[in-house]
Amino acid sequence: MTRTFKHRHLLGIEELEAEDIFLLLDLSERFLEISERPLKKVPTLRGKTVINLFMESSTRTRGSFEIAGKRLSADVINQSSSGSSSSKGETLLDMAKNLGAMNPDVVVVRHRAAGTAHFLSRHLDASIVNAGDGMHEHPTQALLDCATIRRHKKQFEGLEVAILGDVSHSRVARSDILALTKLGARIRVAGPRTLLPIGLESLGVEVFDRIESAIEGADVVMALRLQEERQRSGLIPGNREFSRFFGVDNSRLALAKPDAIVMHPGPMNRGVEISPEVADGPRSVILEQVTYGVAVRMAILYLMAGSESTE
Amino acid sequence: MTDLYLQRGRLIDPSSGLDQEGDLLIREGRIEALGPDLTPPEGIRVLDARDLWITPGLIDLHVHLREPGQEYKETIESGCRSAAAGGFTAVCSMPNTTPPNDSRAVTEYILRQAQIANSARVYPLGAISEGQKGERLAEIGEMAEAGICALTDDGFPVMDALLMRRALEYGRTFGLTLCQHAEDSCLSKGGVMNEGIHSTRAGLRGIPAAAETTMVERDIRLVELTGAHYHVAHISTSSAVEAVRQAKARGLPVTCEVTPHHLYLTDHRCLTYDTSTKMNPPLRTDEDVEAMRVGLADGTIDAVATDHAPHSSIEKDIEFEDAAFGIVGLETALPLVLNLVQDGLLTEMQAIDRLSTGPARIYQLPGGSLQIGSVADVTVIDPEYRWQVDPEAFESKGRNTPFTGWNMTGRAIFTVVGGQVVHEQERTTS
Numbered sequence: 001m002t003r004t005f006k007h008r009h010l011l012g013i014e015e016l017e018a019e020d021i022f023l024l025l026d027l028s029e030r031f032l033e034i035s036e037r038p039l040k041k042v043p044t045l046r047g048k049t050v051i052n053l054f055m056e057s058s059t060r061t062r063g064s065f066e067i068a069g070k071r072l073s074a075d076v077i078n079q080s081s082s083g084s085s086s087s088k089g090e091t092l093l094d095m096a097k098n099l100g101a102m103n104p105d106v107v108v109v110r111h112r113a114a115g116t117a118h119f120l121s122r123h124l125d126a127s128i129v130n131a132g133d134g135m136h137e138h139p140t141q142a143l144l145d146c147a148t149i150r151r152h153k154k155q156f157e158g159l160e161v162a163i164l165g166d167v168s169h170s171r172v173a174r175s176d177i178l179a180l181t182k183l184g185a186r187i188r189v190a191g192p193r194t195l196l197p198i199g200l201e202s203l204g205v206e207v208f209d210r211i212e213s214a215i216e217g218a219d220v221v222m223a224l225r226l227q228e229e230r231q232r233s234g235l236i237p238g239n240r241e242f243s244r245f246f247g248v249d250n251s252r253l254a255l256a257k258p259d260a261i262v263m264h265p266g267p268m269n270r271g272v273e274i275s276p277e278v279a280d281g282p283r284s285v286i287l288e289q290v291t292y293g294v295a296v297r298m299a300i301l302y303l304m305a306g307s308e309s310t311e
Numbered sequence: 312m313t314d315l316y317l318q319r320g321r322l323i324d325p326s327s328g329l330d331q332e333g334d335l336l337i338r339e340g341r342i343e344a345l346g347p348d349l350t351p352p353e354g355i356r357v358l359d360a361r362d363l364w365i366t367p368g369l370i371d372l373h374v375h376l377r378e379p380g381q382e383y384k385e386t387i388e389s390g391c392r393s394a395a396a397g398g399f400t401a402v403c404s405m406p407n408t409t410p411p412n413d414s415r416a417v418t419e420y421i422l423r424q425a426q427i428a429n430s431a432r433v434y435p436l437g438a439i440s441e442g443q444k445g446e447r448l449a450e451i452g453e454m455a456e457a458g459i460c461a462l463t464d465d466g467f468p469v470m471d472a473l474l475m476r477r478a479l480e481y482g483r484t485f486g487l488t489l490c491q492h493a494e495d496s497c498l499s500k501g502g503v504m505n506e507g508i509h510s511t512r513a514g515l516r517g518i519p520a521a522a523e524t525t526m527v528e529r530d531i532r533l534v535e536l537t538g539a540h541y542h543v544a545h546i547s548t549s550s551a552v553e554a555v556r557q558a559k560a561r562g563l564p565v566t567c568e569v570t571p572h573h574l575y576l577t578d579h580r581c582l583t584y585d586t587s588t589k590m591n592p593p594l595r596t597d598e599d600v601e602a603m604r605v606g607l608a609d610g611t612i613d614a615v616a617t618d619h620a621p622h623s624s625i626e627k628d629i630e631f632e633d634a635a636f637g638i639v640g641l642e643t644a645l646p647l648v649l650n651l652v653q654d655g656l657l658t659e660m661q662a663i664d665r666l667s668t669g670p671a672r673i674y675q676l677p678g679g680s681l682q683i684g685s686v687a688d689v690t691v692i693d694p695e696y697r698w699q700v701d702p703e704a705f706e707s708k709g710r711n712t713p714f715t716g717w718n719m720t721g722r723a724i725f726t727v728v729g730g731q732v733v734h735e736q737e738r739t740t741s
């Protein structure tokens with residue numbers, strides 16, 4: 001059976017249908033095998049150019065994309081830039097035009113502003129892969145989360161997934177909510193109301209005030225990173241109080257299903273949104289998420305670089 | 312030449328309720344006669360107005376002309392040409408220039424440039440506070456003497472209730488209406504679009520409707536306290552319209568204006584991250600658009616004003632979060648309002664009222680009337696003129712519009728200021 005991926009860009013999960021996501025997950029499993037071989041390189045994307053345009057600091061996502069591209073034999077070029085606003089000279093449009101002149105096949109973009117991937121897709125011929133745009137989406141993170149969940153839970157239908165903490169500022173949460181909902185899972189969120197965006201219910205999400213209620217009976221418990229800035233901007237009184245009421249620790253995790261898994265998109269603030277015992281505990285699949293990250297990004301680059309090779 | 316004869320048009324004048332076929336005679340910049348039984352005096356310039364409406368000149372209460380200081384975005388000259396092309400015989404210019412219009416010198420500069428431009432009239436608004444900083448009153452009396460038409464710190468809401476009270480009282484002393492950009496800037500801080508399900512989807516920071524409504528409600532209490540005339544700029548939320556409706560019912564001197572875009576577009580449009588959908592106040596919800604339409608029809612909303620805000624590609628061809636707020640509006644407003652007549656929402660008389668007589672009344676401006684003796688600011692409109700919006704064809708320097716490609720019906724054919732034709736639209740024979 002052959003299925004085709006009909007999207008030229010990966011701007012967000014929003015644009016994908018369940019069958020697109022499943023196709024990507026299946027392909028990721030095949031690339032996971034390659035990553036487990038002693039010789040981890042295939043010639044699939046030889047002669048293709050992938051530009052990693054990272055305008056916001058990120059070592060792990062950029063590294064993951066770089067490894068993914070290199071394992072597929074693509075030429076991977078890393079470009080970083082502060083991405084500060086236009087007053088400082090070169091605009092995003094200038095940058096897009098310059099990149100376009102180099103004829104890349106794929107541009108992977110990370111930027112502090114929402115909509116940047118959409119913007120580039122309007123100004124470049126290359127396929128655009130969104131590696132995180134502001135508070136909007138982080139689709140490859142959602143895909144690797146789905147891949148990790150499927151490995152442990154086999155299917156999504158009826159799964160109860162608790163997403164906890166700072167949902168407002170989390171592009172990971174947005175993409176995960178969209179992806180898991182499309183695949184048939186049920187999403188619960190909990191956190192202080194100052195960190196939950198308006199209208200979550202209309203995305204099919206169940207909202208709880210108390211983290212215990214969200215965790216109770218859950219199959220998957222996902223803690224989100226709480227950035228230092230939230231305390232400074234007055235959204236919460238402080239990290240200490242946050243961890244007391246909204247941190248995932250062993251006693252709260254005991255409310256979940258006995259076989260529940262624990263996830264975190266990283267980087268973690270140990271002792272704030274997640275306790276060290278949980279992060280390193282037997283239910284944590286946080287490192288598997290990283291492994292799947294490379295496989296999922298290989299699958300994306302493979303589809304985006306438009307390789308004609310048949311297998 | 313300030314004598315002109317408009318022949319065989321449909322005269323529509325909301326100031327008198329007149330709606331009949333006839334001619335209009337202008338002499339020395341004033342309306343001398345009108346009606347069905349006129350004949351053109353010898354040697355006068357005659358314009359054929361068959362199948363056209365002859366209305367009092369359109370007046371835009373809310374325009375950013377950018378001069379002095381940001382001439383690369385717009386000049387008084389280009390802004391006035393844009394106004395004339397859109398059928399506006401007068402615009403009220405906002406004081407958030409560089410330097411801001413907070414002194415007699417700047418007011419006089421604007422009026423002089425407008426005179427040189429020799430197109431649509433310019434009625435400058437003066438700043439409420441020195442430097443629009445919201446701290447102390449600007450020299451309002453001197454600016455009144457120099458010719459400002461009203462007061463506002465547009466773009467910088469007056470957060471300090473005591474300063475607002477003083478401004479209402481002091482402005483009243485000089486007969487000036489106080490126009491508020493109603494937004495609690497603490498509540499809206501960091502926001503780039505309407506707060507709601509679409510801002511959640513887009514991952515963009517929201518501006519809640521309450522930021523506008525709470526400010527309007529606070530100000531209405533201050534109107535009660537001071538008795539001064541208060542005008543809400545670019546109203547955008549259903550709850551703020553309701554607050555104004557109730558204030559009017561209580562007999563308070565409160566008026567408001569709405570932009571064409573808030574009568575048509577919703578925050579759903581922001582999902583594309585198209586920066587021509589970014590303005591302040593932001594595009595709101597379907598319910599809000601409906602409330603704007605109802606409010607405009609029932610007279611709660613007194614005027615349509617464009618909030619014409621030209622920006623260059625430097626401010627607009629960038630990330631949505633970083634892009635400047637605002638869109639141009641002078642050249643697209645008229646057909647958008649006329650379309651509300653097609654929709655059965657407004658009568659023709661009401662449409663012209665909201666674009667001309669209503670605005671004139673709010674700041675007590677000359678014009679807004681075809682009655683004998685009135686200043687001869689007249690717009691001649693072809694209500695059937697079909698055209699497509701092409702920003703490249705704008706007279707304005709700004710190209711930032713969300714209406715690109717829209718098919719419009721209705722256009723100004725002659726824009727007449729003081730009896731002088733300042734814009735003439737070529738008519739394609741269909």
Ligand SMILES: [Zn+2]
Nearest residue numbers: 465466492544
């Ligand atoms: Zn304003």
